[in-house]
Amino acid sequence: MALPTAALLLALLASACGSGILKEHYEYEEELYLSLDGSAQLNVNASVAALVALRGADFDVNPRARVDRAAVRALFAGTGVKVSTPTLSRREGRRFVHVRIDVDDVRQLPHVAPFSWSTYRFDREGDRFTYRQVVGEPALKPVGEVGWTGGELVAFRLHLPSKIDFHNAPSREVERGNILEWTQPLAARLRGEAVNVEVHMQPETILYTTLLLFGSTLVAAAVAFAAVIWWVARRGRDPELAESRP
Numbered sequence: 001m002a003l004p005t006a007a008l009l010l011a012l013l014a015s016a017c018g019s020g021i022l023k024e025h026y027e028y029e030e031e032l033y034l035s036l037d038g039s040a041q042l043n044v045n046a047s048v049a050a051l052v053a054l055r056g057a058d059f060d061v062n063p064r065a066r067v068d069r070a071a072v073r074a075l076f077a078g079t080g081v082k083v084s085t086p087t088l089s090r091r092e093g094r095r096f097v098h099v100r101i102d103v104d105d106v107r108q109l110p111h112v113a114p115f116s117w118s119t120y121r122f123d124r125e126g127d128r129f130t131y132r133q134v135v136g137e138p139a140l141k142p143v144g145e146v147g148w149t150g151g152e153l154v155a156f157r158l159h160l161p162s163k164i165d166f167h168n169a170p171s172r173e174v175e176r177g178n179i180l181e182w183t184q185p186l187a188a189r190l191r192g193e194a195v196n197v198e199v200h201m202q203p204e205t206i207l208y209t210t211l212l213l214f215g216s217t218l219v220a221a222a223v224a225f226a227a228v229i230w231w232v233a234r235r236g237r238d239p240e241l242a243e244s245r246p
Contacts, residue, residue: 038107153183
């Protein structure tokens with residue numbers, strides 16, 4: 001291969017990586033949107049094979065098999081939760097399901113079969129809220145050859161409502177939108193390596209804090225504007241007072 005051609009291919013590869021064209025392959029994702037009142041929305045995006053292997057679901061992993069949406073919905077049903085109608089997709093020759101679960105109290109999620117591998121705690125501790133989750137052992141149901149290459153990942157994401165004071169996310173970073181992520185290779189999840197999540201956050205929502213700051217700024221601006229008007233009016237009266245004196 002000519003040197004310019006090789007250099008061009010390397011440049012295109014680097015550009016693709018930088019632009020996000022080459023994406024990591026998440027085989028199973030839990031994305032939790034938590035509110036300070038304890039309610040939550042949990043989105044699950046997972047291959048059928050991952051739901052079978054990790055959570056023991058009774059689905060056919062054949063990519064040509066029909067996915068029964070009602071059966072998927074029933075898998076995530078439970079007391080105190082509302083399950084959306086699942087949607088389906090296909091990637092890497094495998095079928096994926098996408099489902100949304102709304103729950104009034106995040107601590108009730110272990111009563112829903114797919115989330116029984118986790119313990120959830122959400123507590124008010126003094127002047128902060130603390131969220132803890134430990135993801136334990138998978139079901140380890142055999143799935144045979146489903147096309148996994150060893151590069152697949154599992155992710156647990158949190159979208160949090162208030163300023164974060166502490167977290168133990170491996171990246172040590174808070175992504176835009178107040179998002180934290182705990183990522184694990186699928187192989188490690190299948191081995192049952194625990195995922196430990198801990199977050200401390202402030203008791204006021206970001207929206208409340210933003211509105212408070214905005215309101216304070218408006219009040220300060222109004223006070224400053226009134227002060228300027230008073231000063232201008234006072235400057236205008238001073239010469240008049242001076243002329244009226246004998």
